[in-house]
Amino acid sequence: MVAKGDKINTDFTLKVVRGGEEQEVQFSELLDKPAVVSVYMKNNTGSCDKQNKSLAEHAPVFAEKGYNLIALSKDSCGSHKKYADKLGISYILASDPEHAFSSATDSIVEKKMYGKTYQGPSRSAFVIDTDGTVLGVIEKLKPADHAAELIGLIDSL
Template sequence: MISTGEKIDTNFTLSIVQNGEEKEVRFDELLDRPAIVSVYMRNNTSGCDKQNRSLAEHAEWFDEQGYNLIALSKDTCGSHQKYADKLGIPYVLASDPDFAFAEATDSIVEKKMYGKTYDAPSRSAFVIDTNGTVKAVIEKVNTKAHAEELKELIRSLS
């Protein structure tokens, strides 16, 4: 996992849903101000729904503090569009089926489910400055109180 103070390679493309619109962007285009990237596994699953509901309820606070809020999973933009409508998500949802962000942050971990082992992004969060420098990392997200843990982290950076 990337450490605080290290820079990530921001030269990769993601598909995103923003304000109801789907588009392709280079990651560095999302860094017009500091960003919080919250990685989750899948839309419409219990833990991920809790994680995103928490963010959606506090999205305005993060905006007021000067941060872009980005939630990222491997789901398609079509799925993200429905998910944003369902949960009232006002922030960017990014589709990353090739794990480009996880590779850039060295956050691919081994997981096990139903006796099978596979590699996938960790459920983590990153605070990234406009130049790609990692300001903070939450290596294991608390899905129920994700916004609160991020708010505490942002306050500690001030």
């Protein structure tokens, strides 16, 4: 996994839902100011809902501090639009079914479910500067207290 001070490759494409609209963007375009990227597994699941409810509740704080807030999963933009409406999400939801972001941050890990082993993105969060430099990482986040964790990390930078 990348560490503070590492620079990631930002030259990959994502589909995002921003302001209720679906767009295809280069990740670097989302770095017009520093960004917080929160990786979660799937819309409408217990821990992921807690993670995003925490972010939705505190989204204005990230904006006041000058950060883009991005939550990223493998879900489609169609699913993200419904999810944003359901949870009152005003920040960017990114669709990354090919795990381009997790590859760029070297955060693909071995997982196990129902006795099967597979590779997938870690539930983690990254603070990334406009040039792709990693300012901070939370490797194992706490879904219900996620926004507080991130705000604490930002305040410590």
